[in-house]
Amino acid sequence: MSQTGQIDTPARSVISMQEEKEKQKKQDMQDDSIKSIIIVGGGTAGWMTAAALSNLLTHTNITLIESDRIGTVGVGEATLPHLRYFIKRLGIDEQEFMRATNATYKTGIEFVNWGKVGDAYIHPFGDFGEPIKGIDFHHYYVKLRQNGHINPIGDYSLPVVASKAQKFDYPDTDERSILSTFSYAFHMDAGLFAKYLREYSTQRGVTRQEGIVTQVKQHQDSGFIQSVTLEDGTQLSADFFVDCSGFKGLLIEDCLNTGYDDWRHWLPCDRAIAIPCQANTPPLPYTRATAREAGWQWRIPLQNRVGNGHIYSSPYMDDNTALDILLKNLDGEPTAEPNFLRFTTGKRKKVWNKNCVAIGLSAGFLEPLESTSIHLIQLGIMKLLDFFPNKHCEAVRVDEYNRMMQLEFERLRDFLVLHYHATQRDDSDFWKYVRTMQLPQGLAHKIDLFKERGRVVQYTEGLFLKASWLAVYFGQGIIPKHYDWQLDALPIEQIKRRLDEVKSQVSLASAQMPMHAESLAKHCDLETGWQTPPPPANLSLYGC
Numbered sequence: 238m239s240q241t242g243q244i245d246t247p248a249r250s251v252i253s254m255q256e257e258k259e260k261q262k263k264q265d266m267q268d269d270s271i272k273s274i275i276i277v278g279g280g281t282a283g284w285m286t287a288a289a290l291s292n293l294l295t296h297t298n299i300t301l302i303e304s305d306r307i308g309t310v311g312v313g314e315a316t317l318p319h320l321r322y323f324i325k326r327l328g329i330d331e332q333e334f335m336r337a338t339n340a341t342y343k344t345g346i347e348f349v350n351w352g353k354v355g356d357a358y359i360h361p362f363g364d365f366g367e368p369i370k371g372i373d374f375h376h377y378y379v380k381l382r383q384n385g386h387i388n389p390i391g392d393y394s395l396p397v398v399a400s401k402a403q404k405f406d407y408p409d410t411d412e413r414s415i416l417s418t419f420s421y422a423f424h425m426d427a428g429l430f431a432k433y434l435r436e437y438s439t440q441r442g443v444t445r446q447e448g449i450v451t452q453v454k455q456h457q458d459s460g461f462i463q464s465v466t467l468e469d470g471t472q473l474s475a476d477f478f479v480d481c482s483g484f485k486g487l488l489i490e491d492c493l494n495t496g497y498d499d500w501r502h503w504l505p506c507d508r509a510i511a512i513p514c515q516a517n518t519p520p521l522p523y524t525r526a527t528a529r530e531a532g533w534q535w536r537i538p539l540q541n542r543v544g545n546g547h548i549y550s551s552p553y554m555d556d557n558t559a560l561d562i563l564l565k566n567l568d569g570e571p572t573a574e575p576n577f578l579r580f581t582t583g584k585r586k587k588v589w590n591k592n593c594v595a596i597g598l599s600a601g602f603l604e605p606l607e608s609t610s611i612h613l614i615q616l617g618i619m620k621l622l623d624f625f626p627n628k629h630c631e632a633v634r635v636d637e638y639n640r641m642m643q644l645e646f647e648r649l650r651d652f653l654v655l656h657y658h659a660t661q662r663d664d665s666d667f668w669k670y671v672r673t674m675q676l677p678q679g680l681a682h683k684i685d686l687f688k689e690r691g692r693v694v695q696y697t698e699g700l701f702l703k704a705s706w707l708a709v710y711f712g713q714g715i716i717p718k719h720y721d722w723q724l725d726a727l728p729i730e731q732i733k734r735r736l737d738e739v740k741s742q743v744s745l746a747s748a749q750m751p752m753h754a755e756s757l758a759k760h761c762d763l764e765t766g767w768q769t770p771p772p773p774a775n776l777s778l779y780g781c
């Protein structure tokens with residue numbers, strides 16, 4: 238007898254089981270939460286997405302499909318400081334990550350030959366001075382310059398001075414200390430990073446499916462993606478799909494025909510050759526981007542090698558010339574064959590379409606001049622988690638996600654365009670074109686306002702903040718005509734005294750820091766044959 242006084246008979250049990258099943262079915266129909274996700278592609282984007290989703294969505298089935306036969310782009314080696322927060326959020330120990338990916342520390346990017354041939358400046362992960370009495374530091378600097386005291390603005394930035402001296406230490410957590418005024422990122426082997434995250438994700442329940450997707454099926458009415466079919470006929474369905482299939486955009490474009498905005502008229506580079514070489518000197522704590530006749534060359538130091546590449550514009554340079562230039566400008570013997578890549582700078586018209594989000598190269602591509610691609614992957618993932626949908630993917634979430642990603646892409650694009658446009662170079666047709674091209678709406682106004690008043694237009698969304706714009710403006714010779722009028726009455730001697738103080742604080746702080754190679758050896762338990770490097774020979778190069 239049951240507690241309610243009814244007698245359980247076999248017939249009664251069958252009925253209640255049927256009722257249970259019906260109830261469950263009804264509940265499932267009402268429950269519109271996402272139960273299964275398929276990620277197509279296992280490059281940096283695919284495995285970063287799998288790692289982040291598996292860390293948070295513990296009750297969702299996640300499958301990642303990749304093919305060893307197709308491979309990955311896997312070039313991305315220079316990153317931005319935000320990656321540290323991604324790693325931290327996954328609960329990964331930073332030093333373990335560095336050991337697993339042969340990483341080095343990065344405190345900025347050195348731009349050589351951009352404003353003029355022979356010029357160099359560093360875009361640091363940090364500020365130039367601090368506001369004084371509510372007025373931005375650079376206005377004092379401009380007034381000082383107008384009075385004949387012309388130092389590079391980098392002299393007032395600890396990460397610039399420390400980078401040039403090849404120093405690195407972790408920033409101080411005490412915000413009053415000058416040693417807290419910078420941040421850092423990494424140079425890393427992106428292939429090893431994806432491998433590390435694959436291990437991480439599969440341990441958290443992600444299913445890795447080897448295979449090539451040959452067909453994508455949509456629901457007849459909604460157009461939502463229903464399933465993908467592999468070469469061997471296996472069909473896999475899910476509630477939600479993430480397209481990490483790289484440049485081809487297998488789901489977002491081949492299936493959903495979303496469309497692509499081509500930005501090559503603003504950023505005309507469309508080819509790259511990547512090649513690693515031996516590291517003969519201790520790794521520098523910064524990326525180097527050297528402008529060439531029709532593009533630029535990157536140099537990214539890892540623990541065990543140097544990553545190099547030449548990005549160029551095919552209407553202005555052929556592949557053989559580009560390869561010659563790259564090979565002539567390597568620090569050591571190449572350790573692999575050159576890898577030739579083609580791309581179209583731009584962005585998918587919508588990065589989220591129906592029940593599919595594109596993350597990584599499938600969403601769009603901006604050349605790696607400011608190391609932004611892995612950051613855009615991270616942003617795409619974080620915003621997906623913020624706006625995580627149900628099975629219906631309501632328009633309000635999708636539209637907001639698309640609006641925000643559009644702004645991020647456009648603002649990064651404008652910042653990259655500034656590097657090309659703000660030049661006095663006219664030594665090749667490429668430089669003549671970018672120097673005189675019509676700018677994207679808003680960028681011309683932004684530059685004009687800085688030239689006239691020293692004002693940096695600020696956005697609420699967008700990655701690069703005031704200090705980054707200042708680095709490129711001053712570094713490439715855009716100097717404001719006027720400083721803030723509130724400084725008119727301030728005697729120049731007083732300004733000079735104050736700025737000299739900042740300069741000597743910066744130089745003292747840098748002197749106290751250990752060499753980058755020492756920090757690396759200490760924190761990553763490296764045993765290396767690196768000698769303590771001599772001071773850089775080209776210190777006088779850093780002018781504006």
Ligand SMILES: Cc1cc2nc3c(=O)[nH]c(=O)nc-3n(C[C@H](O)[C@H](O)[C@H](O)COP(=O)(O)OP(=O)(O)OC[C@H]3O[C@@H](n4cnc5c(N)ncnc54)[C@H](O)[C@@H]3O)c2cc1C
Pocket residue numbers: 277278279280281282283302303304305307308309310311312313314315316427448449450451481482483484485487509510511546578580596597598599605608609610611612614
């Ligand atoms: C020249 C160059 C330099 C770069 N440098 C930097 C840098 O310094 N810093 C930075 O942040 N970023 C950089 N990037 C960008 C960075 O490399 C990419 O953003 C990153 O690697 C992400 O790529 P992905 O995962 O989107 O695509 P991919 O690496 O191309 O991966 C695509 C995946 O999809 C899979 N796939 C494709 N088709 C199918 C199919 N039909 N079936 C099954 N699987 C399939 C492939 O097997 C692969 O696993 C650079 C990019 C380029 C081109």
